[in-house]
Amino acid sequence: MNRTVRRAGAFALVGSLVLAVPVVGRLAVAIPAVVLAFTAAVDEGPLFELFARPGDREEDRLYGLIGFTLAATGLGILWVIAALPLPVFVGTVLLVAWGNLTSEAVKQRYPDPFAASAGFAAGGSVAFVAGAAFAVSREPALSIGVQLPELAFLAVAGAVMGALVRAALFERDDPLVLWSVALTLWFLGDLVREPVPGEVALAVGVTVAFGYVSYYLETASVPGMLTGVLLGLLTIVLGGLEWFAVLIAFYGVGGLSTKFKYEEKAERGVAEDNEGARGSGNVLGNSAVALAAVVGYAAVEPGYVPLAEEVYLFAFVGSLATAMSDTLSSEIGAVYDNPRLVTTGARVEPGTDGAITWQGELAGFVGAALVAAVAYALFPAVDTAGAGVVFVAGVAGMTADSVLGATIEDDFVGNQGVNFLATLVGALVGGALAVLALDVALALS
Known part of the structure; x- marks a missing residue:
C-alpha cells in the first residue's frame, strides 16, 4: 500500500466519525474540535506524514485535513439550523471520504482517468447508502418517508456529481466536493417521490452504459461523460425513459456528427477540439436548459413552480431540437465552401462565427425534424401539431x-454560452407555443 492510498484511508477513517452523529446527536460537535486540535498539535512525525498532502509538508500544517473537517462541520451546522436531512449529511461525508479511498486504490492498478472516476463513484455510492441507511435506522421518524430506492438514487447522483467536480476541477478539493454534493442532493431529495426500485436500477445501468460507450468511442471526455451520465440519470428518474430517449438521441446523433469528415474539418480549422470529444462545458451548454426543464416538470406536482407539466415538456424537447439542429448544421455545414454571414449575406471564410451554408441549414432542419419525430412517437402530449411546435422551436433556436x-460571440460570450442562449430560445419558443395551445384548448372547451 503506497503513501497516497494510506493517506486516503486515514481520511476515510476520520470521515467515518460522522457515524457518531446519528448516535449521540448534537454532542458530536466535539468531534471536529478534537480533529482540529490534533492538526494543531501534530506538525511532524509518522502521524503528520500519514495525513499530509504535498502542500501540507511545505507549510508544516495539515491544511487538507483542516479543510475537510471544516467543510464537514459546515454541513453539520446546516443540519442543525437549516434542516439539511441527516441521511444526506452523513451519507455525503462518507461518500467523499470513502470515494477518495476507492479512487486512489483503483488508480494503483488502472491509472486511466475513467477508472479513477468510476472507482470514486462506485465506492462513494456504497458508502453513501450505508451511512444514510444507518442514519435512517437511528431516526424512526425518517424511516417513514425515506426508502432504499430513493437512497440509491441519491447515492449514485451524488457520487457522479462528486466525480465530475473532481475531474473537472481539482480532485483534492474536498470542501468543494462535499458542499456541491450535499446541496445538490438536498435539492433533489425534495423532488424525488418514491422511485420504483427497478426504475432506479435501470436508470443507473442505462446511463452508465451510455456514458462508457461515449467515452470508449471518444465522443466525450471524462468530465463530459460524467456530466452526460448525471444528466441522463436525473432525466430518467425525474422525467422518465421517454425523456431520456430524446436526450440520448441528441447525444448519439450529435456525437457521431462531430466525427463526420473530422480530418477535413481539422484541416479547415473548424473541427471540435479534443478530436471531437465533448467536454463538460459543451455538454452543459447544450443540455443545461433541458435539465432545468426536467427539474421544472418534476417540481410541478409538489407545487414549487407554476404552469402545466406539458409546458416544461415542450421546453425540454424544444431545447434539444435546437441543440440537435445547431449541431448538425455546424458539423455538416462546416465541410462546404462559400458560407455566408447570416446577418448580412456576405461571403466569409469557413468557420466564421455566424456563417451558414444551405447544406448546413438543410441538415439543421433534418435535426429539428428528427427530434420532433422522436417526441411525437414517445409522448402522447405531442400530437401532429405538437411535433410542428418542436420543429419550429428547433429551427428558431438554430437561427438564434x-x-x-455573428453578433456577440467572442466579444461577450464564448461558444458554449451561445449554445446555452440558443437552447434557451428553443425552450422558450416551445414552452410559449405550448402555453398558447393550452389556452386555446381551454377556450374551446
Missing part, C-alpha cells in the same frame, strides 16, 4: 445561434 454567433 447563428445570429448570436
